[in-house]
Amino acid sequence: MEHLPLTAWPRTTGHKGAINKDRADGFVPGILLGHHEPAITFKVRSGDLTRVLRKGGQNALVDLDLEGSSTLAIVREFKRDPRSRHIIHLDLQRVSADEAIEAEIPLTLKGKPEGLQMGGVLMQEINAVHVKGIADQLPTHIEVDVSHLSAGHGVYVKDLLIPEGITVLTPPDQMVALVAVKHGKEATEEEAEVETEETEAEASE
Template sequence: MTEITLSAEIRKTGKSASNQLRRAGKIPGIYYAPGEEPLPIAVKESELKNLIYTTEAHIVKLKLNNGKEFQCILKDVEFDPVTDKPIHFDLYGLKAGARITLEVPIVLVGKAPGVEKGGIIEHLLHTVEVECSSDAIPEHIEVDISKLDIGDSIHVRDLNIPGVRILENELAVVVAIVPPRGFEVEAEAKPEEAQPSTPSQPEKQSE
């Protein structure tokens, strides 16, 4: 898995201090790990964006201004509801061999036959929450769509990654090939209508 280096500084806590950091182009965050005291930190917004806006999961090499270094993952990001800019983040420290949960991106591979027929790809699940060893974190999960025709779909239950437990609802749809607007399924041939029978003439009785 790719490792990204993130330089951070120990910060003061409090709303006023956090707002001052944001005005200076920095994002307040927290580093925490089992058995360790949480560390309030801050990083440059430009550096954090490289970690947030990516199609891969990464291990973070956190380098603090006090000389300490930690291996961690990005656990959570809070965004401003108006500007959609990151305003806070959480980093979770890794311990060798420990089981962790995290979000892993889904990447579609292959060409779906249904698309060549005019179908449209609906990629409904872009990330999945998984549980795995900290030593075997997948960068992403590949989903092969090369056998999908119009009307076909792949669900969470269809994903199988050795050593990784997927925590999402197994019935959730990951990707589907839907028909284009105006697409009509060929109607079944109607059975031939039976010809109306000619009413039988009543028998003429002899006088």
């Protein structure tokens, strides 16, 4: 996994007014934890953090530059404002490049399932898997090919193509995605709508 540079500045703790001012000025407050070292509070520019997450994903590995001192860390959590969806807080965890750590890796569905042509509906059951691996080897995401799925069939965690050296901790029989088959009232109502549209079209001719 690429180490992404992220510049940080010290910030004042314990003062809500100062934190709100930092946010208003375009900064995101954060905290650096781990390795049995003292917690360090900091702030980063919102735009810089957005670029890091866009490139490295929700588990981005960053080289945090704070007052000339560089620390390798992984994004552990970030919180968003429920209304604006802007990131309002960042948690980083110190790591070593060759250290085995646990992380949530996002799943990205790829392809158009065959079952959609038979009236099926693609449903994603989980959005990420819990894994353990060397920090430098963690993928930013895992692609899940669903193009071969017919109606009523799904793909499970045990079916995923996992990079070498990564151990999946999510149960292997956990469903990832399924092409569900419509039954009963829902399917009947859709068929009725199609028939009505066809009848109206014929009447207008």
